[in-house]
Amino acid sequence: MAEVSTLQQAFIRCSALLQQYRDYWQLMPFSCQQLPWHNPALQQRLLSIPEEQLAAIDQSPALQQHHFGDLFAGLDSVANYRHVATAKTPPDSAGMLKPVPFWLTNGIAGRKVAQITAFASQLPQTSLPLLEWCAGKGHLGRLLSWQFERPVTSIEWQQPLCVAGRHLAAQFHIPQRFVHADVLTPQGSAELAAQQQVVALHACGQLHIQLLQQAVAVGCQQLHVVPCCYHLIDSEQYQPLSALGQQHDLALSQHDLKLAVQGQVTAGARTEKLRHTEVQWRLAYQALRAALTGDSNYRPLSSVAKHWFAGDFAHFACWAAAEHQLSLPAKPDWPYYLQRGTTHAALVRRIELVRHLFRRPLELWLVLDRALYLEQQGYQVQLSAFCDYQVTPRNLLLQAVRQPAAVSQHI
Numbered sequence: 498m499a500e501v502s503t504l505q506q507a508f509i510r511c512s513a514l515l516q517q518y519r520d521y522w523q524l525m526p527f528s529c530q531q532l533p534w535h536n537p538a539l540q541q542r543l544l545s546i547p548e549e550q551l552a553a554i555d556q557s558p559a560l561q562q563h564h565f566g567d568l569f570a571g572l573d574s575v576a577n578y579r580h581v582a583t584a585k586t587p588p589d590s591a592g593m594l595k596p597v598p599f600w601l602t603n604g605i606a607g608r609k610v611a612q613i614t615a616f617a618s619q620l621p622q623t624s625l626p627l628l629e630w631c632a633g634k635g636h637l638g639r640l641l642s643w644q645f646e647r648p649v650t651s652i653e654w655q656q657p658l659c660v661a662g663r664h665l666a667a668q669f670h671i672p673q674r675f676v677h678a679d680v681l682t683p684q685g686s687a688e689l690a691a692q693q694q695v696v697a698l699h700a701c702g703q704l705h706i707q708l709l710q711q712a713v714a715v716g717c718q719q720l721h722v723v724p725c726c727y728h729l730i731d732s733e734q735y736q737p738l739s740a741l742g743q744q745h746d747l748a749l750s751q752h753d754l755k756l757a758v759q760g761q762v763t764a765g766a767r768t769e770k771l772r773h774t775e776v777q778w779r780l781a782y783q784a785l786r787a788a789l790t791g792d793s794n795y796r797p798l799s800s801v802a803k804h805w806f807a808g809d810f811a812h813f814a815c816w817a818a819a820e821h822q823l824s825l826p827a828k829p830d831w832p833y834y835l836q837r838g839t840t841h842a843a844l845v846r847r848i849e850l851v852r853h854l855f856r857r858p859l860e861l862w863l864v865l866d867r868a869l870y871l872e873q874q875g876y877q878v879q880l881s882a883f884c885d886y887q888v889t890p891r892n893l894l895l896q897a898v899r900q901p902a903a904v905s906q907h908i
């Protein structure tokens with residue numbers, strides 16, 4: 498019988514937890530008019546938490562565990578990445594990195610520099626050429642090229658970002674080549690080669706899935722990928738990549754996938770306030786729409802820029818009604834509907850609080866599916882948190898090195 502790998506064991510535990518508590522996370526909170534679970538202990542717990550404590554609990558794994566751990570057995574052991582991460586061999590470069598001079602990081606946001614430095618410290622020593630996938634201005638590639646004294650190719654589809662990146666590389670004499678290409682096309686994949694160390698920091702759903710699949714096809718030597726935005730995929734429903742993922746498929750919609758990236762770190766007070774207003778207004782409009790049409794089912798609206806929610810509710814409601822091709826009465830009772838929105842938003846926040854207990858397990862499930870896919874394709878795979886959650890909530894790093902037996906098939 499084949500041996501079950503550490504990653505497989507972690508995935509099976511994660512799947513079991515998500516299956517067991519499926520009713521608590523795989524739902525649409527905006528569609529609920531009351532708490533959707535018949536669970537008196539949970540109900541009592543939720544109603545006893547004062548409104549002003551909700552945000553702090555939502556953002557702290559320790560507080561989540563403190564308030565709800567006893568009601569969801571097994572959550573702690575899966576939600577904490579340390580229990581699923583593979584035993585990590587310290588990279589040969591650990592402790593040997595040159596301190597990055599300030600001039601090289603000019604114009605890069607502080608948190609991005611911290612992410613890049615942490616990322617660099619996880620890379621093994623190698624002489625392979627570097628390829629940076631979905632590079633933006635190529636900050637990661639530029640700093641890695643400087644740090645490891647190796648040339649880098651950076652692929653990016655926004656021409657202005659390529660231009661800005663080329664300019665920065667020239668300014669600092671970094672051997673960085675920009676390729677202006679869409680990574681989802683053969684032109685993008687054509688940059689992949691077997692003898693390469695490929696890096697990707699915060700490449701969205703389909704973009705990093707494409708990388709994994711094309712890199713496997715080409716037989717890339719090393720992959721170091723920090724995934725993000727799992728919901729930005731081509732299909733309505735997530736298609737697991739690994740055999741085990743397909744066996745334990747959770748039938749994840751794009752809405753479900755969004756849960757994995759709902760961790761918000763240190764949003765400023767203004768952003769936080771706008772987010773609350775957005776939820777209140779969307780729900781207030783929903784109440785108005787239900788009153789006008791008799792249809793109480795939630796009907797989604799497009800995303801809009803956050804500044805809308807610093808304006809006027811009536812203005813937003815008119816835009817929303819136009820999107821739904823709905824005529825509004827001459828003088829809707831705006832204060833009444835805003836009050837309905839406030840009440841509904843308080844309920845939604847409590848449902849989200851419970852749902853968010855499962856965002857890290859879901860993210861781990863998704864990253865483990867990618868890890869297992871690579872393992873299945875002959876890579877030795879490591880999964881770890883490469884930096885603190887406060888530096889970026891998308892802090893899971895997938896590292897894969899092609900094993901010699903698999904390499905020989907690609908020669």
Ligand SMILES: C[S@@+](CC[C@H](N)C(=O)[O-])C[C@H]1O[C@@H](n2cnc3c(N)ncnc32)[C@H](O)[C@@H]1O
Pocket residue numbers: 609630631632633634636637652653654655658678679680681685697698699700701704
């Ligand atoms: C979240 S940003 C990450 C940028 C950079 N790696 C970083 O960490 O700062 C994702 C980048 O992918 C680029 N991108 C999006 N779709 C792409 C595509 N189809 N082909 C190439 N690049 C793409 C975007 O323009 C953006 O610069």
